[in-house]
Amino acid sequence: MTLAPPRARQRPIIETRPLRHPDSTDPGMMSKRGWWLIAMNLLLPGSAQVLAGNRRLGRFGLGATLTAWLLVIVTVGLALFARPVLLWLTVAGGFFSAVVLTIVQVLLVAYVVLWIVLTLDTLRLVRLVKVPNPSRLAIPVVALVLLGLVGGAAGYAATSVGSVRGTVGAIFGQSGPSLPPSDGYYNILLLGADSGDGRDSMRFDSISVVSVNAETGAVTITGIPRELPNAPFSDGSPMQAQYPNGFEGHSSSTCGWNGWMNHVRYAAEVCRDDGGAELYPKAVAQGSEPGIEATKDAAEGVLGIEIPYYVFVDMHGFADLVDALGGVDINVTERLPKGGPPEGWTGTDVNEWAIGWIEPGQQHMDGDTAQWYARSRYTTSDWDRMKRQRELQEAILAQFTPQTVLTRFNEVAAAGTALISTDLPQDKLPEFFDLMLKAKEQQVTTIELTPDSGVDEHNPDYGYIHQMIQQALHPPTSTPTPSP
Numbered sequence: 001m002t003l004a005p006p007r008a009r010q011r012p013i014i015e016t017r018p019l020r021h022p023d024s025t026d027p028g029m030m031s032k033r034g035w036w037l038i039a040m041n042l043l044l045p046g047s048a049q050v051l052a053g054n055r056r057l058g059r060f061g062l063g064a065t066l067t068a069w070l071l072v073i074v075t076v077g078l079a080l081f082a083r084p085v086l087l088w089l090t091v092a093g094g095f096f097s098a099v100v101l102t103i104v105q106v107l108l109v110a111y112v113v114l115w116i117v118l119t120l121d122t123l124r125l126v127r128l129v130k131v132p133n134p135s136r137l138a139i140p141v142v143a144l145v146l147l148g149l150v151g152g153a154a155g156y157a158a159t160s161v162g163s164v165r166g167t168v169g170a171i172f173g174q175s176g177p178s179l180p181p182s183d184g185y186y187n188i189l190l191l192g193a194d195s196g197d198g199r200d201s202m203r204f205d206s207i208s209v210v211s212v213n214a215e216t217g218a219v220t221i222t223g224i225p226r227e228l229p230n231a232p233f234s235d236g237s238p239m240q241a242q243y244p245n246g247f248e249g250h251s252s253s254t255c256g257w258n259g260w261m262n263h264v265r266y267a268a269e270v271c272r273d274d275g276g277a278e279l280y281p282k283a284v285a286q287g288s289e290p291g292i293e294a295t296k297d298a299a300e301g302v303l304g305i306e307i308p309y310y311v312f313v314d315m316h317g318f319a320d321l322v323d324a325l326g327g328v329d330i331n332v333t334e335r336l337p338k339g340g341p342p343e344g345w346t347g348t349d350v351n352e353w354a355i356g357w358i359e360p361g362q363q364h365m366d367g368d369t370a371q372w373y374a375r376s377r378y379t380t381s382d383w384d385r386m387k388r389q390r391e392l393q394e395a396i397l398a399q400f401t402p403q404t405v406l407t408r409f410n411e412v413a414a415a416g417t418a419l420i421s422t423d424l425p426q427d428k429l430p431e432f433f434d435l436m437l438k439a440k441e442q443q444v445t446t447i448e449l450t451p452d453s454g455v456d457e458h459n460p461d462y463g464y465i466h467q468m469i470q471q472a473l474h475p476p477t478s479t480p481t482p483s484p
Contacts, residue, residue: 311420334360
């Protein structure tokens with residue numbers, strides 16, 4: 001009988017699959033294996049378990065990782081090639097957007113937890129007791145540092161998603177009707193005041209209209225003096241029926257006002273028993289107030305353009321926004337006091353009440369200094385203050401860079417929630433976002449309704465103002481001369 005030849009000796013499994021079945025007596029190989037496992041856990045979470053540990057856990061981790069990368073790729077693709085779709089999904093879709101953001105936040109938190117589990121399991125697979133020094137100490141330190149960096153980034157992303165949801169819900173919870181541009185422009189009334197002064201005593205310290213070209217994104221900001229007298233109201237306005245000859249003052253022992261622009265709110269809301277509900281019954285339901293709607297109508301009459309939307313900036317939150325953006329750069333041309341005199345003060349020495357001074361020169365202002373720069377008026381005129389407010393608006397716009405917003409997103413979002421109220425419709429956000437990006441590439445045009453622009457501060461010619469605004473928004477185009 002012939003015996004079968006002996007089989008060739010097979011190589012040991014520890015040599016063919018060292019990650020799963022390492023030779024624990026080889027310190028060099030155990031150290032190299034440990035670093036490979038840590039690298040795989042970082043680059044492709046779950047792969048370490050597939051090759052060296054619990055395959056079921058590894059397959060789950062790999063599936064979650066590949067799904068996460070797929071979602072990232074889809075998001076980047078939408079951001080590059082279909083930005084309106086991405087913005088609708090995340091901020092402009094109302095309740096649907098809130099659901100999407102909630103799901104994304106939950107998935108991010110769940111992935112951070114999964115990564116922690118995979119990292120700890122990877123350290124178990126390393127078998128640190130078999131790894132020689134100094135790798136025995138270095139491997140867990142590096143693994144935990146990487147976990148902190150990557151997990152911290154994912155955690156920050158989760159909180160940022162929550163901030164987006166909260167900010168959009170708080171600012172755009174109620175909004176007016178979504179309207180097309182008027183004569184090629186979106187016109188927005190920008191109001192600034194101290195809401196902390198109380199509802200009845202609050203007056204708009206800053207009144208301007210931002211006109212954004214619906215095609216080019218070009219921005220024109222028109223400053224309206226708060227003491228502009230006898231403002232006409234737009235045709236068909238409820239206030240026009242009350243004041244057909246322009247806004248007038250009213251004396252009363254209980255609640256009076258003068259005929260200035262920033263007192264329109266008093267006549268339309270504060271001094272009315274119904275709070276202005278009869279004049280503007282839809283205002284509150286559309287995220288506005290009767291006093292703001294009346295001020296819109298006055299601004300329309302003053303400028304001769306339609307103004308469907310408003311943005312109210314609370315000066316108490318203004319400083320927080322500037323700080324969140326990292327400050328603003330302003331060239332100060334004259335010394336300005338911080339603070340204001342006590343009620344009834346009749347002195348002449350500003351040092352009696354000034355809590356500080358803003359010195360001339362190029363400055364990087366924090367929020368508190370920027371706020372006083374915009375509000376200081378006791379040593380300069382209202383016209384000077386309007387100019388300073390416009391400088392700050394442009395400086396803040398310049399600070400809204402992608403780098404600043406991404407690195408300080410949660411701070412900016414928190415400041416924005418406390419700072420702004422508006423009736424801008426949420427479904428317009430994608431379009432407004434694109435226009436804002438276009439606006440950053442262009443010079444902002446400013447118009448101040450002051451004596452420097454030919455406006456009589458005591459008896460303004462509103463026909464002249466209408467003509468000036470039309471020429472600014474729709475400059476005449478030169479017609480080429482036909483050749484002979």
